[in-house]
Amino acid sequence: MADKLCMVVSEGTFDKAYMPLIMGTTAAAMGSEVHVFYTFFGTGLLKKVAKPKLPGMFRLFTGMFSKRMKKVGIPGHDEMMQQAMDMGVNFYACSTTMGLMGIKEGDLKPGVKVLGAAAFLKLAGEAKTTLFIG
Amino acid sequence: MCPMPIVHLAKKVKELKSGQVLELLADDVGAKEDVPAWCSRTGHQLVGNEEEGKLLKFYIRIK
Numbered sequence: 001m002a003d004k005l006c007m008v009v010s011e012g013t014f015d016k017a018y019m020p021l022i023m024g025t026t027a028a029a030m031g032s033e034v035h036v037f038y039t040f041f042g043t044g045l046l047k048k049v050a051k052p053k054l055p056g057m058f059r060l061f062t063g064m065f066s067k068r069m070k071k072v073g074i075p076g077h078d079e080m081m082q083q084a085m086d087m088g089v090n091f092y093a094c095s096t097t098m099g100l101m102g103i104k105e106g107d108l109k110p111g112v113k114v115l116g117a118a119a120f121l122k123l124a125g126e127a128k129t130t131l132f133i134g
Numbered sequence: 135m136c137p138m139p140i141v142h143l144a145k146k147v148k149e150l151k152s153g154q155v156l157e158l159l160a161d162d163v164g165a166k167e168d169v170p171a172w173c174s175r176t177g178h179q180l181v182g183n184e185e186e187g188k189l190l191k192f193y194i195r196i197k
Contacts, residue, residue: 029144
């Protein structure tokens with residue numbers, strides 16, 4: 001059976017948004033099964049169009065930073081998430097925080113599943129590695 | 135740029151047959167460690183590597 005990697009994303013800022021995508025895509029490329037669970041402020045990243053901002057005061061420089069990323073050849077957030085999905089990475093929205101953050105199932109990107117904490121913990125229990133990104 | 139060399143590599147390998155050798159060119163310094171790690175994880179064989187300035191070349195035999 002393939003190794004399993006689980007990640008929990010609880011923040012929606014730029015850095016926390018890209019980290020699970022880079023890690024997840026790489027792990028999938030290495031043959032691992034990948035499950036990423038978005039909760040609290042991370043949940044918004046699963047919306048059809050997500051534009052994460054740099055954290056704190058740096059949010060003002062997000063546009064500049066995005067341009068630089070483009071120049072270096074790093075794809076945009078949504079494009080990268082789609083690429084991860086194509087590689088087989090599984091994305092989940094936390095059912096409880098969806099209500100809290102005012103996000104409906106129809107707002108989510110196609111392919112994102114809604115999951116409760118118990119179901120995610122079952123996956124994490126079977127995983128060799130679980131990372132918390134928050 | 136990390137992780138693109140590994141992602142492209144994983145996609146390309148699926149199109150190749152066992153025994154074929156793939157040449158990978160990368161300009162990401164991370165690839166120096168990433169490519170051998172990917173090979174040891176997936177079981178494909180790294181048969182050689184070269185450095186030409188900033189360009190890294192890897193030769194991988196498909197399992």
